Amino acid sequence: MNIIAWNCRGALKPEFQNHVRELVQHHNPAMLIVMETRVGGDRAKEITDRLPFDEAIHTETIGYAGGLWLLWKSDRVIVKPLATTEQEIHVSVKLNDLSFPNIVRDAWGQSNRLNTTVEKFTRDATTWNRDHFGNIFAKKRRVMARLDGVQKALGERPSDSLVELEKALQRELDEVLNQEQELWALKSRVNWMILGDRNTSFFHVSTIVRRRRNRISCLKNSVGEWIHEEAQIMSFIREGFAKLYTTSHLEAKLHLGPTSPWQATLSDMERDSLYEPVTVEEIKSALWSIKAFKAPGPDGLHAGFFQRFWMIVGGSVVEEIKKCFETKKIPEFLNKTNVALIPKIHSPDLRNTHIGL
Structure with a gap:
């Protein structure tokens, strides 16, 4: 993944936007950090809306100095804002699964009618999810069982191949745990950025409690x-x-009486x-x-x-x-x-x- 950081010394220069497009064309960055833009507020948003990135965070300028922008392409990275000051932007960044945006492009590339594209995307995404992820909980149990077996074998017969296999299984387990965390965080509908990373047990309990509380048994x-x-x-x-939400009235007559001076009205x-x-x-x-x-x-x-x-x-x-x-x-x-x-x-x-x- 390419990330470009650039001290532009002013984003109002005539050549600024063309320079950004040239950088994107030659380096294809997923994220762009622009420092010393000297532009903030609505004006900053107007400029970034014209650049080849679909998401952006801006900070306010300090007088006629400062101005920090973070721009990114949402189909390649997931950016979660954490905190922003006039001189700093704190975010967490995670790489997207590059195969998923292709599912979206394929569905919307065949038709521009929203109802048909949504129907096609839903079918394709269901198939993609089953083939790509499968059952996260079964995968977690399977990886943990393999990792346990490898670690026992390492204790008895250490070898370079087993060490490499252990590292690969640890990476796979981390990926599955991240997926499990996101699944339960989404189901629990709480702000995971506030409550901390990989607090899966909390999210799981939150989901179960909410479901039981909202369940109507009789x-x-x-x-x-x-x-x-x-x-x-x-x-x-x-x-x-x-x-x-049903009424027996088939029609209602519009009656406009005289308006009072204190009554709110619309201007022309x-x-x-x-x-x-x-x-x-x-x-x-x-x-x-x-x-x-x-x-x-x-x-x-x-x-x-x-x-x-x-x-x-x-x-x-x-x-x-x-x-x-x-x-x-x-x-x-x-x-x-x-x-x-x-x-x-x-x-x-x-x-x-x-x-x-």
Whole structure:
């Protein structure tokens, strides 16, 4: 992996952006560190958005000096921000599995329609995950058993080949442990950057506790009878939400009465702006305002997936969202969602003691 660090002595120079593109073309870096840019804030973002990197972190300048930028390509490295000051940027960096971005490119390369690309990617990613990783827990047990056998053999009959095999198995075990950590951290939905590295037992317990707390084993129906069968519970909850969000009114008359001086109103400029087409910047800003690994929709894709592979998938996302604003209709595949019931009280027994999200 190539990383370039450059003291540019000012990023507002006319040749700066061309110089960056030339460096990328000749050295193909995954990350670029630019020092003494002397530019911060929104102006820094405007410049980095035009450079051949899809992610960036900026620091503020110190008067007319300083300004540190870290830029990277999200399809090649995973960068987790840790801390930032005016003079320092602290991050953790992990190399991506280079085969996975190819799955994304292949799915989005055949069509630009979001629904068909997501369906193809989901199928291909499932196959890739099974072939590439398999069962992480079974792999961990298998590697640990082999490592234990090698270490016992080393104690009885030391040899160079066994030492090399032990090193290879240790590297493989470290990789599997990292995968296990990421799996449980994702399932537990807690901030692993705060809680420390490879705290797998904590993540595992967090996941199990949350699942038990949120599990609905039985509910009382409207006449006070207990429902135990999963299919009946699902039907009862679905009917309740269908009634909640259904109305018998076919139309409603718009009545605009006189406005009071204290009433909030839109200016002519604000009102006119509502008719303007949605921009790429607005769509991207809305996407990046979502936490990366919050609960995904029925397609299983987190917001972090679209953020990380924006350079590949962004075009189809923008096209679909613009179409929604133009037609004033949301397609059925985008309107699908998972309803999760969050208990409002301890040990709830009725449908109305849950909050639907």
